[in-house]
Amino acid sequence: MAVASKESVLANFNNQQAKHFTQTAKFYRKNDKYYAELTHQDKTTTYHIEYTFGHYPLQQFLVKGEKGRYQVLPFSWDSRSKKDGGQRWFAMYSEEDIMPADRLHWQQPLQSWNGMCADCHSDGLTRNYNPTDNSFSSEWDNINVGCLSCHADQRQHAQAYQQGKKQTTHSLVDNSLRYITGAWLRNQGEKVAKWRNQDGSPAKPRNNQFMDACFACHSLRSPVTDGIDANQPFFDQFSPQFLVPPLYHADGQIKDEVYVYGSFMQSKMHQAGVNCLDCHDPHTMKVKTLDNGLCLQCHSPDEYNVQEHHKHPVASAGAQCVNCHMPENTYMGVDDRRDHSFKIPRPDLSQQFDTPNACVQCHQASDKSKDNAWAAKTLKQWHGPAKSLSSSKRDFMRLHIGQMVSIDSHMRIIADTELDDMTRATALFMLSYRQEPLPLAKLASYVTDKSDLIRLALARALNNQPAEQKVSLLKPLLSDKRRSVRTAAAQALVDGPTSVVDSAVFKQAFEELATEHDINSWRGEGRLNQGNLALRQGNMSQAIEAYQQAIVVEPYFDLGYINLADLYRGQNQAKLVAQTLEQGIKAVPLSATLKYSYGLHLIRQKQAHQSVNYFKQAFEIDSANPQYLYALTLAMDNIGHSQKALDMLVKRYADFRGNGQIQQMGMYLAQKLNNRQAYQVFML
Template structure:
């Protein structure tokens, strides 16, 4: 077991990636010597780094660092007027604050240099906030990061609140050795850092020991292993860069150089709304999640092969970037790419690395390096670069041209199996299982396949899924643990999950603990109780690390529910609503918990608030209606379910329960009417058909009851319940 105690001078030596590292102590700021100290021995690297995006990631606000004029400019967007000005050498914005009124806010820091620059102000509670209005440093104009998105001042997404909070959303990757120091009871920060920007030591680790060793040994100095990212293999290098260049969740309270990416974070898997169904970027993924999908990554290519690791710049701006590895005579020819040489269309990256604009004007490329697949566009609606460039053409044209030029696409990419599973197509479950089991595919794709199996919960073969807990990939193991937890079978199969508490990766261990948290400690074998308690501390630190997010509070509340502490879960969710008062995912969970502990008035008030804030969301009316019925208020329940089916007419479950409510309250005709409408929408829903047959039988319409029972038997001819019901009906007098 490796420990890390900051008071010792030899804490920060490189450790083996397989070593279990549980300690979460932070590194003292005094262990960081600053980039100018690095320059003394590494002038060439410093020269490359100076002026880079890392160097300028964050700066104190002054006339040299601020690119925008701040000379009285007025910018209006979504009903908010912002005025930017300077006064007595300081820079200010007058804009809408947390109370919905305009105030003057002093700019303390700048964020970035190109293609945009953001500006940061400080609130009295230690919250540093990034303005929603940014400055386009290429077009020299102010613009709204979310021009089509109205945000009111009470929302979490308002610039003065959580969505644009520097302490939690930005600081960890824009400064060196950040410690958030978040006080969750009072929701305030005392954040500090060793160095303002992304310094040499942000990547290489604290330099104090290294400098002392060099001074002591002089010309006899030999690498002592105290510095990170030196002489590591390609995957370890990508792993280290991923700390900031990945969309991920925090696993530990403080990041330190010890351990691997998965000891501190867990990456976002390929899911809808963040990625396209085939794995192409949709929302921001910060490169890592797409790069580890690629053949490049799996063949030893790392960030430094294309980028200067100190300046961040590309090594080449033309196809020489790719012909470092790929034979020029084969690929950098018109014969291959079918475009005029010397044009932008002939650049490899424009066919194999399409991109999207994020934050309004920041163009970022997809690093999965894939072959264009217009056939997948036709099947699944995913984008392809052909019609992305030829905007006047359709996907069918792109497919026909592709076949004409290159032949039928080979269906050997993981997307051929992932996309149908994510989108719920016929055979989707089997497709996901095949992908998850086949180790020739990238581990992030296999893990995403496991994760997507939750969409087929009723069809899953649990023993086959549990086999993935033995997989060599920590991503696959972690995704499997999450799935087992979501399916609520961790308690039944807890002995198969227990070994994961000893996994080398902290991300896997804390997920295993969360899945097992509903298992009584008395059922934990003696030889696991020690490690169980150790991982419990790691899990507690993860909850602390995510406490300023409503999602983090919800996870804590779920943990309390698992261990039977419903009132603690309620308290936690109530705190979450103070962070984001209009988060109705939290409020819905809270309403259910209020009902469970018989606080019916609070439950009803929660549902009413959700309906007021999000009118037209039928599931709320549905859940509220079910609760009203259980409280003995059927007429009010019917009204809510009527609204629910109006908003969600294709929801069979709502129709079923509304029909049942009608029937139980002597409104048989209404029950039959709603069922008839719904059965016409879904002719194979046996629950609806059975209820229709049952009601007709109860009102002595035997022939109609038999008609619908025959329909059931056509769908499921060997169902004993349907057979018996038909026999009963057949025995009755007509």
């Protein structure tokens, strides 16, 4: 990040113009300052470029917004070479015309530098958000990323050195790197190196805690404190996202913009002790080499860097390790990022679970006939039958795509220590998706699990369980060593019988939770969390105010309307429910969730015929959601359109095979209509 100047601006501001659907832009200089002139629906506004943001492969630009905000312009500069398609202005959402009444519009909170970007692009940044007046007074120590971001405040370190005093460790980076206990060495005949002493004997496990500083920015997470301190553990500052859909594919490969943490934590590399600096330069962050030499630091070239292994011409793209084991996804229009779970391509699993694989991603670009079946057959010819998945891994993938998995099988996933902690923690968190009572006694051992991920997942998994049942289980987590675990436990217990909990311990954890909600309340989700907290405490007026503020802060965030309507429903205020949902549909007309919620409201008001139209609209907007199809066909059956409902289910069942609710609905209608042929469809 830098002040916009001749030295920092990479883009062409020589009266350049860009157009994207209904929006046009002109970029120019005047008196050594940089400006963007944006026109939408015949309204033109000029903005002074205050800061540049990023440099490669794209550069973004910040302009002043309201109440201390800086907003990211909707057009960015592609700083790649012309040969690579760069040196041009482009719209970040290239396939969409983002209108002002959209929460992704550049003037909305989700495009605010203060909340979305700031803490990872400047040293010592604090957002300083004030939830009372919805304003920011963000500050930093250095405008750009520098020493502090990784090494923390070293002033005491410098003073001690100048005074000749004994050095003390400060940051996690210093603690980790002060003592190197071994090296990656391969004994003769081994395919892969292990962490060893110089004599070849096993070395002490590496201290890789410095990666917490890396994960602070290279992860999808929610902050629990304001700013980043390299002295503090990751879980004292952030609550990371698990491998849930739609963020990740069923096998754990990245799908949405989730960065590196979630994928790397699954990998065999992480489990073996590999850290970021084995591949990346500690200061430039670039990989040490762009060829296979990067992987051959540990992997035998005689085994892996040969055509017998990769089956592609030597030095071709297909012979590069990363192209098969770290496939790229493109984010922000031009930013290619590699998956860090280091998967082996499995087109056979792609056929079953709709997961991507490098073979098809590469070959289908030139030959559409080279599909998953072709790739699976080819790999089998090359390397023999694919390795069978463990029952736990297969059940996890089934769970991930919404198929039915018994509670016993679900618990076995969590208990399977052959799986990585990230996968197990995700399965533990996914217990919150289940409707039946959970075997809480079998979860007791996870309270003291050494993995921060596992303890966090436990606290979040039990959030909606009956208060009396979970209090004894979660009570120890209120004093957990990690702040994110403590706040998750406080969230789960806020409506419980806290008289059995040490009042001082709960008070501290609750105050930390309230702070967490406050610092995140600049966006709609943060206000909802405040409202949910008040609701669970029984404070209705405070909950209503928080939900109303969610709509004020983000008027195009559909869940703000839905939560407020649900609260009114609990108070039997049907008129306010209807008004709130109608207001939401007017603001966000393409929200399937709002249409579905309004359909449910109509059902409760005995207006089943009208509800069908809203369920139909919801399913048309989001045709991958089985709940919308279920509600639609149930309502159709309710008004006497059972045959049409059955026809619809038969037609769409292939898309929802394995979904128990859809299957049961289809079988019920087939039995009701005495349609044996249709019944067989749902039995397959």
